[in-house]
Amino acid sequence: MEKEKNIVLSMRHIYKNFPGVVALSDVDFTLRSGEIHALMGENGAGKSTLIKVLTGVEEFETGEVRTDGKADLVISRSPQEAQKHGISTVYQEVNLCPNLSVAENIFIGREPMKFGRINWKAMNVKAKELLDSLNIEIDVTRALENYSVAIQQMVAIARAVDISAKVLILDEPTSSLDESEIRKLFGVMKKLKERGTGIVFVTHFLEQVYEVCDRITVLRNGRLVGEYEVDNLPRVQLVAKMMGKEFDDLASIKKSCSNQAENVETEKVIDARGLGHTGTIKPFDLAVHKGEVIGLSGLLGSGRSELAKVIYGADKADAGSVYMKGKKLVLKAPIDAMKVGMAFCPENRKEEGIIADLSVRENMILALQAKRGMFHLINKKEQEELTDRYIDILQVKTASRETPIKQLSGGNQQKVILGRWLMTNPEFLILDEPTRGIDVGTKTEIQKLVVKLASEGMSVMFISSEIEEMLRTVNRMAILRDGRKVGELVEEELSQDNIMNAIAGGGEVE
């Protein structure tokens, strides 16, 4: 193996501990030039940590790192050094500066200079071209904070790609992208691959792996399971290797899905009439029945999140009104919506979801506590029981229930947030990208859960950029196009291509 000529990066016997957690133990990883190398594993397997260790964000206890198959060790003590060693990275959580313009975010630290001063014109032009090549049509001189998560993700990618490096690392870049964006990304990755760049690609989407990757390295609980050629590792085996047990993902859901179709009752739990919020979402009608799962799909920025937020009262509607079981609601703040039994799991985990420094327990309990009111403190014992229950149900991987949530892996944080809302056992649950960054195993678990909840009579609004999983879970699908609800698809109409051309705007539906 060491003989191999074209190795651009090799990590050997990497060990890394966090207080209470063995994140990595004796992990090897080899990257060759001109290959796309998938790094797979369940949530908390250690993928991000491996990357952070490599790029000097975290220090590792022991182990060795080599680049270009050279004999001498390279240790990057900071991302800066990593870049010097020709490693450029897109981290799992979007890491850009919201206050800087899009262009600056792409070029910060390596701005084009002219007469010893930054050449703003050139910078903006370059940035524009770069984003156009990923066809993102945005004003690069505006501050980044004006754009949605998805856009920010694309900008981060653009930055990483532009630092033409020997090694490009992408930690779950696709989690917040939709189909078309992903196509673009893959296009770029393939180009780079031809140019001989080695690409590390972390994702939880198996089909993506099989589409673009050449090799797969699988981690489980911080240990190396093995390195495989894509071609001789069928899906089922891959999943088995990741989870350490046999697993058949979809069949079961399909079943429950169909029998759940019957017990959709006709009572309208939520009925939005002419609801709208200027600037983000135009007035729309939408009804959700008891025990029904309704899906929202649309392109990036089509306003799915916005629609959800308006119903939840997170954005105050300035047109129309929401009825719950025929009763008109006045929603001044989210708490009002919670009081009548709504729950909202936001898409932007880092900004709107987690309370970083608080423990898993507090993060889970907070919503329920808020609902009960400040003077009815849930006693410690009950808190712990509840937390433990949901840690168990959702299989959250955490050192203890008192661990600060920021120390959990991305996916596990998502689970905690989910737990937070299930605790309040709502009548109407809004899930905005709930499976974003969640591994296959848990993903199906969550999908099952959704279906189960629905069959128990809960109404669910399910927003996802991943059409398959919507198909698996929803009874009805609302289609959005740039801030407008353009139609609905029900049971029989629900199919990949129907949805696709509805989204893409093959005229109005119905």
Add this chain to the structure above:
Amino acid sequence: GSKNSTDSKDTSGDASSDASQSGDLITIGFSQVGAESDWRVANTESMKSALSEENGFKLIFADAQQKQENQTKAVRDFISQEVDIIVIAPVTETGWETVLGEAKDAGIPVIIVDRMIDVSDDTLYSCWVGSDFKQEGVDAANWLVEYMDKQGTGDAEHNIVVLQGTIGSSAEIGRTQGFDETIAAHANYKILEEQTGEFTQAKGQEVMEAFLKKYDNIDVVIAQNDNMAFGAIDALKAAGKTPGKDVTIVSFDAVKAAFESMIAGDMNVSVECNPLHGPRVSELAKKLMAGESVEKIQYVDEGVYPAETAEKELPNRQY
């Protein structure tokens, strides 16, 4: 610059709308330090009442909030407003050359009150009105010695602690100097320690507490203003001593409250520091406008008020 000022008197009628609307009232710009103490407030009051419209003045008052930069700024604004006379109670002694230079160029006479200023060229201001802090210190020392002689403990050991004012303030410098020099002549008077109480009662009390724990033989307290004296008195009482009897309290300023405290027998003496500069300033201002020359240095009259005089003095204190 008497010539200028006479001119201005003649022309003021027509040249500026400012003067015409205020008849031939004398416009005075007064830049006060702030309102950091009773003394200061009394001083401001005295100015305002003396430089009133009925006395033929138009007063423009500017409070510097204890900041010199504000004060120079105010003076510059006075100059732009073309006042007839500028009166300054300086925050500090330094930094007056340039701005007073500007006043001189504009031909506006300047009266300094309270603290002295420190300028290389003393034609920059017409005159100074204020207290002789050093003299106050000397008076205090002399009174103390006399008093002890009367008590018959003239030759006994006396241990003194001094609560100084804000370090660097001319009151603190003058009083410390005056007192120390005079008392130095008497070998049996020993100054144990000098520590600043920043002219406030609370600090005075805190510092005195520290003193009392350090020395158990204190029998004289010199407080460089009445407020600190009050603080010291409380500290003494809290420590189970009787101020006025077994510890002699010498204080400065002689504000109303001090007299009450003397009547209560807590304080032995307060050396006056007279804030009532108004009348003197107004008469000087009139003279200057009339082009008469005036004494450069003008001390306000000040007395020493021992406890026995308190009773009959109290009624005629205005502050």
Add this chain to the structure above:
Amino acid sequence: MNIAKKTKEKLDGNNFLLMITILLFFALYLAGMFAFHEKGFGKPQVFLNLFISNAGLLIAAAGMTMVLITGGIDISIGSVIGMTCMLLAWMMEKKGISAGASIVIVLIVGTVFGLVQGFLIAYLKIQPFIVTLAGMFFARGMTAIISKDMITITNETFLRMAGEKINFNFITTYNKKGMAIHPYIYVSVIIAIIVFILIFLFLKYTKFGRSIYAVGGNEQSALLMGLNVRRIKLRVYVMNGFLAALAGFVFCLNSSGGFVEQARGFEMEAIASSVIGGTLLTGGVGNVIGSLFGVLIKGTIESIITFQGTLSSWWTKIAIAALLCFFIVMQSLFAAVKKKK
């Protein structure tokens, strides 16, 4: 198209705030001219006085703005300025060191002071407020240790520097005695303005300048984007230390002496000016142009109060606060309106 973009950018978020600040300033100044016209508020000199009296503050505010942009704060500058003045006076008067040498020395001292604070903040990750609070105590105490008593500067070269007027002879006004008056400024103003321009260019056109914004925007991200956050922060505090000393020097040109209580609370004025100018204490947002107007606004407020001339001491305090309040609230309201759009 290009124009459209420009204007769009102008109205984008923080630039919008800046515009508001500038407009509010002119509104305030015009109000002053209107109210105190007959007292001569309209004279060019009154405007120039804003710069003369605030030269030191201008420099301090510029430095403060940089620090605030990194998301830090430096409340030590007031004391550092005090110490600088005292040190200058002490060296020239008590130690007979030449003016030039003394100035160089204080600038070095200031820079070193900044270096130490910077190290504690950037490398030991101690909270800026606390470090600089300690710095504030330290500098103030040192001032007292150098000399309890006030020191007046008599050094000719220095005083010449201080007194050096630059007359605008092409403008002439007549006072009521019929004397011809030419508006003038002092050297200190020139220094302040040069510093200002330099810092403006530095922040807009250098990599380092931009990286300051990045650090303020999101430190973690800045780190992950491969910026050397620690060194950037360190440098900013060093620069600020230098600027504080420079401000001290300019300040000293006005006060031509040193004493313990000098420039107490100056840091608050710098922070206030900077914030009125649209800088966010949370970091990432700010602009020296804004700070310039912040300073001018503060100056105008004070001038208006002086011209008004009948307020008692306490009403002065309250009036200043009220006007300050008016500005801050105005801004936040405009900002809110902007967000809605």
Add this chain to the structure above:
Amino acid sequence: MNRKKIKHITKYRLFWPIVCLILVLLFNLIKTPTFFKVSINSNGVLYGYIIDIINRSSELIILAVGMTLCVASSAGTDISVGATMAVAGAVCCSILGSGEAYNAPYFVGILGALLVAVLCGAWNGFLVAKLKIQPMVATLILFTAGRGIAQLITGGNILYIKVDNFKYLGSTLPHVPVPTPIFVAIGVVILTYLLLKKTALNMYIQSVGINSKASRLLGLNSTLIIFLTYMFCGLCAGIAGVIATSRIYSIDANNVGLNLELDAILAVALGGNSLGGGKFSLAGSVIGAITIQALSTSLYAMGVSADQLPVYKAVVVILIVTLQSPEFKKFVNHQKQKRVEKIGEKVA
């Protein structure tokens, strides 16, 4: 095993703050052996440095408690507490009047003062929570105006209260050997602790301080919570103000609580709390407050002149926070490792 235990102890949040306090006190013991001597003096009151420290730090403790909550909820500091103290004092004195007897019942004076203080806090809270103005700037307004308002109330003169029992609050109650301020401080701390302990407020404040956007989405009223903490901070300032006034049975608008806001903030930080908001420890702040007072009292005891005192204060503060800084500990550990490695090499 034993070593593990030690490690565990050092992990405890308050470990370093407490150590620092102890260090300061020990230092005193060495310099002035009589430091811990507590006696009963002739008028039956406990007497000694230690008593002074606790007594004098009462106001600071009370302020620090309020400040801690502000910092936690809004990641910003309330720099107006000093001024608020002055206002409260002024109100109290002007209600009670400087006659031979009170113009109004004693408790009316106190209540009036506290009410106004709460209003001040509410004003700050309104600016910070509702108008979203940055705390330090929002409170700068009252910081500037406060003493002006106080002087407006007193007419710029120092108002003396002649009735004797006014002094009780600031000194001692008859036949009680312990200074009253100590009781008040303890009271405030305990009540606040219970308030946080018995309600969800503790969790709410931290949540809002860490991520107010997320907090809103999960049903917390961030605005209200921040507003409340500022009101509470105002209340604390009011209490402190009344005590300070009673100490000198008069209101000196210029000097009551002068620069105390800085010490209060310092106390919060010395207590190991982050000024960045979020998680906080009340006990830490209290310890911090006592540390600061211990420091100045002991420096006085050593005859350090008040105007040089800040230097020593600064040095000690820096030492303390450096000790607490995790980066510093990391650094030290690194050195240790290096040394170990070096030795290793030598051996090889």
